[in-house]
Amino acid sequence: MATSSTRSVTGSFPVKRGLAEMLKGGVIMDVVTPEQAKIAEDAGACAVMALERVPADIRRDGGVARMSDPEMIQGIQAAVTIPVMAKARIGHFVEAQILQALGVDFIDESEVLTPADEAHHIDKFKFTTPFVCGATNLGEALRRISEGAAMIRSKGEAGTGNVVEAVRHLRSILGDIKKICTADSAELFEWAKRLQAPLSLVQEIAETGQLPVPLFCAGGLATPADAALAMQLGASSVFVGSGIFKSDNPALRAKAIVEATTHFMDADVLARVSTGIGAPMTGIGMDEINQRYAERGW
Amino acid sequence: MKPKLHIGVLALQGAFAAHAEALRKCGAEVRLVRTQEDLSGLHGLVIPGGESTTMSNLLVASGLSEVLKGLCQDGFPMFGTCAGMIMLAETILDGRSDQVSLRVLNIDIRRNGYGRQNDSFEQDISVHSFDTPFHALFIRAPVIEAIGSDVEVLASWGDRPVLVRTANTLACSFHPELVSDLRIHKIFLSIVENFSVTNPR
Numbered sequence: 001m002a003t004s005s006t007r008s009v010t011g012s013f014p015v016k017r018g019l020a021e022m023l024k025g026g027v028i029m030d031v032v033t034p035e036q037a038k039i040a041e042d043a044g045a046c047a048v049m050a051l052e053r054v055p056a057d058i059r060r061d062g063g064v065a066r067m068s069d070p071e072m073i074q075g076i077q078a079a080v081t082i083p084v085m086a087k088a089r090i091g092h093f094v095e096a097q098i099l100q101a102l103g104v105d106f107i108d109e110s111e112v113l114t115p116a117d118e119a120h121h122i123d124k125f126k127f128t129t130p131f132v133c134g135a136t137n138l139g140e141a142l143r144r145i146s147e148g149a150a151m152i153r154s155k156g157e158a159g160t161g162n163v164v165e166a167v168r169h170l171r172s173i174l175g176d177i178k179k180i181c182t183a184d185s186a187e188l189f190e191w192a193k194r195l196q197a198p199l200s201l202v203q204e205i206a207e208t209g210q211l212p213v214p215l216f217c218a219g220g221l222a223t224p225a226d227a228a229l230a231m232q233l234g235a236s237s238v239f240v241g242s243g244i245f246k247s248d249n250p251a252l253r254a255k256a257i258v259e260a261t262t263h264f265m266d267a268d269v270l271a272r273v274s275t276g277i278g279a280p281m282t283g284i285g286m287d288e289i290n291q292r293y294a295e296r297g298w
Numbered sequence: 299m300k301p302k303l304h305i306g307v308l309a310l311q312g313a314f315a316a317h318a319e320a321l322r323k324c325g326a327e328v329r330l331v332r333t334q335e336d337l338s339g340l341h342g343l344v345i346p347g348g349e350s351t352t353m354s355n356l357l358v359a360s361g362l363s364e365v366l367k368g369l370c371q372d373g374f375p376m377f378g379t380c381a382g383m384i385m386l387a388e389t390i391l392d393g394r395s396d397q398v399s400l401r402v403l404n405i406d407i408r409r410n411g412y413g414r415q416n417d418s419f420e421q422d423i424s425v426h427s428f429d430t431p432f433h434a435l436f437i438r439a440p441v442i443e444a445i446g447s448d449v450e451v452l453a454s455w456g457d458r459p460v461l462v463r464t465a466n467t468l469a470c471s472f473h474p475e476l477v478s479d480l481r482i483h484k485i486f487l488s489i490v491e492n493f494s495v496t497n498p499r
Binding site: 007008009010011012014015018019021022023024025026041043044045046047081082083100103105106128129130236255258259261262263266 | 309310311312313314315316332333347348349351352355356359360380381392393394409410414415416417418419420421435437438473476
């Protein structure tokens with residue numbers, strides 16, 4: 001038998017990306033209390049996002065949205081056994097340091113919170129904890145990956161209950177990946193320039209046919225059908241924020257969205273789980289909102 | 299030429315796509331399994347990593363848990379990684395009280411025994427019968443705390459077993475599907491091959 005030579009390595013990119021792989025085919029749910037976290041875990045969430053306010057309430061209340069109170073995050077960590085994520089403001093690397101010290105499993109550098117830096121995102125390679133970042137298009141996704149993000153999610157338009165922006169972002173990212181796969185090697189230089197993204201990542205996409213990290217869908221999902229739509233379009237998992245706990249029956253809806261995400265190709269299952277789960281969140285149209293969170297981040 | 303082995307990968311939640319790719323590279327015919335119908339004609343089943351509580355819920359909701367328990371009783375070959383190993387275990391420590399497992403592998407396993415994500419790690423390990431180390435990724439991995447007398451340890455890290463087998467069951471606490479090294483998947487395929495010769499379906 002050969003003997004082991006190397007020492008254990010923590011916080012490496014493969015270890016970070018590994019957790020993103022484990023979350024595939026699942027639903028990550030926004031929760032604001034330990035009780036909600038338990039409901040999410042009972043319903044089959046593969047992770048929870050610990051927040052002080054869901055995006056719909058941030059939108060309604062206005063003001064500055066910041067990292068959550070550590071006491072609230074710890075309460076949620078104590079309540080569940082599944083991974084716990086939490087949000088830091090774009091560019092606020094000290095909030096991220098605090099979240100890492102709290103032992104959260106994933107940090108979301110999120111446009112839903114008020115940005116702390118108008119030019120710079122966090123250098124995510126400096127952290128042991130993996131990061132997920134939002135993107136509206138492939139260039140943005142690749143810039144976040146080049147900063148160390150281990151997972152990309154569509155931004156969508158959080159807190160609206162309206163899936164249209166998430167669909168736009170998914171189609172844009174996946175559409176450009178398809179085009180890059182048919183480009184010749186000389187055209188890849190032009191793609192890198194146009195996307196304002198590192199050439200090496202563009203070349204990697206051309207070779208593998210996919211984003212270098214898992215692509216999840218977020219922003220405005222409210223129904224089991226929304227979750228299955230995101231999965232059929234090519235997302236690997238879904239985040240559901242306000243859509244669950246702003247609905248009539250969060251426990252039933254959460255379970256239905258979990259089943260819809262697993263059986264996303266089976267219309268009979270989708271019909272069954274969409275039945276009798278009460279009203280979804282009301283939602284708002286894109287022309288009714290005055291602040292587009294998706295425009296935050298660069 | 300030998301007939302192709304048909305391997306199912308349980309695709310309720312988790313790293314099923316990576317397992318499917320690794321098995322295809324080994325030459326197997328792969329099917330993602332989400333319903334009872336998906337199980338017909340298979341020679342073996344992989345249960346991937348992911349969240350064991352989520353998988354447990356979906357196993358019950360889909361009616362698969364009873365069917366899989368039946369298959370286990372017939373000695374059907376199964377390979378569980380990380381959460382998949384939890385799903386196979388006789389005894390789960392630190393799990394939820396309503397958590398379902400197939401109880402085909404006589405081990406006591408502690409969920410998240412190596413800690414949270416910040417404690418996740420990569421490490422070369424020695425595997426019985428391999429000439430060179432295997433590079434193992436441990437992601438919020440479970441710890442095997444005790445094993446039955448019928449369980450063979452193929453690899454350990456520290457004082458804990460991390461790769462174990464019985465006649466027809468293989469399980470590990472790390473993620474061979476996340477590295478390009480196919481040697482552990484090949485161990486499983488040899489288990490499946492032996493079983494399918496003596497138990498044609």
